[in-house]
Amino acid sequence: MNTSHYDIILIGSGMGALTAASLMAQMRGKRILVLERHFKAGGYTHSFKRQKFHWDVGIHYVGEMGEGSQMRRLFDLVTQGRVGWQKMPDLFEKFVYPDFTFNLYSNKERYIRDLIEQFPKEEKAIRQYFRDTAKAASALGMQATSKSGGWLKLLGAVVNLFNPPRLNLTTQEYLDRHFQNPKLKALLVSQWGTYGLPPSKSPFAVHSAIAQHYLEGAYYPVGGAGNIAASVRETVEASGGKFLLNREATEILIENSKAVGVRVRKVNAKEETFEEYYAPVIVSNVGATATYLKLIPSDYPISFRESLRRFVEQHSPVTNVTLYLGFSEDPCKLGFQGENHWIYESFDHDSIYNRRGKWIEDGKPMGVYLSFPSLKDPQAKAHTAEIIAWADYETFARWREQSWLRRDEEYRALKQRLSQALIDLVDRHYPGLAKIIEYQELSTPLTNEHFTGHDRGGIYGLPIAPERFEKENAAWTHPKTPVAGLYLTGADLFMGGIVPAMMGGVVTVANLPDGISLPQVFMAAGRFKSAMEKQESHLTRTPRALSQ
Incomplete structure (x- = not known):
């Protein structure tokens, strides 16, 4: 078997790529290569552990995952039913403002x-x-x-x-x-x-x-979001495909105006090492910015490259800091039941957004999102939380050239100050939370950039500013690129989030050679759902029924 030639190559392993890989492997039998620069697959669906604690980096809650919903059926098809979904409490969100709190129910x-x-x-x-x-x-x-x-x-x-x-x-x-x-x-x-x-x-x-x-409320993946990539990997490998980790795409190879392969750099190799992989179909899940401004050679003519570049320069990508917390005690003792908390120190959301750089300097965050992964996941082994706040990449840019985990004392001191500021804000609203913190770790926009390669640590792809959706800019986010054999998938086809990214994968699959139309995908999802129900019915029949 040729280990450098495949039917389809996917750049990146986010939800769009996972969707496209799974559908083309199981419904078309394609031999697929998934390239991922991180040492874990999944993009923002991956998870990680520290000591006994476990967190998801991108998935905090997902709507429309109820049994029988179209999105749930599609997700079950993509993961072959290997990912379960836990319904969040009926009270699943709290909006906390200076003088009142609003409870949102399912x-x-x-x-x-x-x-x-x-x-x-x-x-x-x-x-x-x-x-x-x-x-x-x-x-x-x-x-x-x-x-x-x-x-x-x-x-x-x-x-x-x-x-x-x-x-x-x-x-x-x-x-x-x-x-x-x-x-x-x-x-x-x-x-x-x-x-x-x-x-x-x-x-x-x-x-x-x-x-x-x-x-109608929200759901959380049982066992953590890391199960998503693991389930798709099993499907891809069953069709002779492969996931290659620690492989950063550096160039899309083009011959006679057609994409024919991908050149990658081995991440963390002792010596700089490059590899090339080939396929008649290349699908990029790393976003329009990276695809058109980095991976396609600069001398290849793309009519909208400059308009896209101007948009990217004018609109900073959305990025954040996340404080991962591990607790010594159950946060339920403080009244939490697994719901999310949006905590705002002002009613002016635009002002909060505009201070995303200022608060990094003065240590006074104006808004945070508080989430408890362990209270949402029935398989959690230890109690955890995440505090997320918006940030400005430029505030961290001076440390960009320093290596991950080896940045200087000033950077580490800044992270400590930011962590304390986030804890203090939440503790003012929920006294006692600070006292049960056993472990804490802060990620910054530089962390996002290091692991994903996204422009300035962006977490949602191209910003959803109105100009992005104007008719003259539609080519930026169309699944068919101007390069024959090269396609785009993922969140940039629609908007950020796991469900939009999954739909991006479905739309891309419909455009591929020997692809699968949208109706065909949803019909297959319906058949898979029926097969799952029959299997469950067979497994749960009573002994008496079996004897008859």
Whole structure:
């Protein structure tokens, strides 16, 4: 067997790549090579351990994973049913503001009732908001799936005539047109961190997609998100494919205007070592920025390269610091049950975002996200939490050239100060949390950059600024690139998040030679679901039934 030639090569092992690899391996029997620069597969779906503690780096909660939902069926197909999902508590989110806290439950109608009870004068606008978010999310979803081509492209064009996604309408513009109470405006966008830009900078359609995604609560992968890549790896290897870790793609090889392979650098090798791998189909999951501005040779003509470069220069990617905590005691003793907490020191989300660099300097974070992986995962062996805050890459850039784990004392001191500032903020709202911390470790934008190679440590791909979605820029995020044989997949096809990235993988698969159309994928997911139910029914039959 030739170990350098494959049917398909995937650059990166994030959710889009995992989806494409799994579907093409199991439904088309393709021999696939997945290249990953990290020493663990999975991209932002990977997990890690320190001592007895375990955390997921990117997945904190996922909507639409209820039994029987279309997204759950698709996910089960991709992972061959090897990943279970634990429903979060009915109270799954708390939005914490200076003078009130709002509890979000896993029920749309209750959400609406609770909002109206808190803001009775805005009842009409609240009800209209839920109709508008449903409409906007549907339009955005149709626009994304129409990239799969075929009759869906035509259907998308027809639907957009009657329900176009108004991507130039910002979330703040919508709120200002429909609501009066500033606290209500702030409350409705409390989850903006899940897509990375505050109300004045985000399209209302993108906000709507997230708002709709979590209307019926959220789920967490049993045993941690690392099981996702492990399950797909099993499928890929069963078809003769392979995952190669510690391989950083440095160039997409192009011959006669066609992508034919990938040159990689072996990470952590004693001597600089390069390898080349070949396939008639190359799929990049590392994002539009890296693909067009780094991996495709600079002398290869790409008509939109400069417009993309200008966008990237003008819009800093969303990045963050994450404080990973291990506890000596069960945080349930402090009243936590596994819900997420969005803690804000102000109602002005744009001001919080604009201070993402300033707080690094003055040690006064204005907003954080608090999550408890161990309380969501029934297989957790020790109690953990994560505190996430937005950051500015430039604040850390001076340490960029220093090696991971070998940065200087000033950097380590900064991390310690930031860790304490985050702990202090949370402890002010929930006294006693600081006392049960046994282990702590902070990651920064440099950590993100080191392990993923994403531009300035970005975690959501191309920023979802309205310009990204303008018609003249559509080629940036289309699955078919201007280079024959080269395709794009992952979050940049739609937006950040595991479900959008998975859909990016599905859309890419529909565009590949010998690919699989969107309807075919969902039909296969339905058949797989039926097969799983039959198997479960057989395994759970009573002894009496078996004897009959």
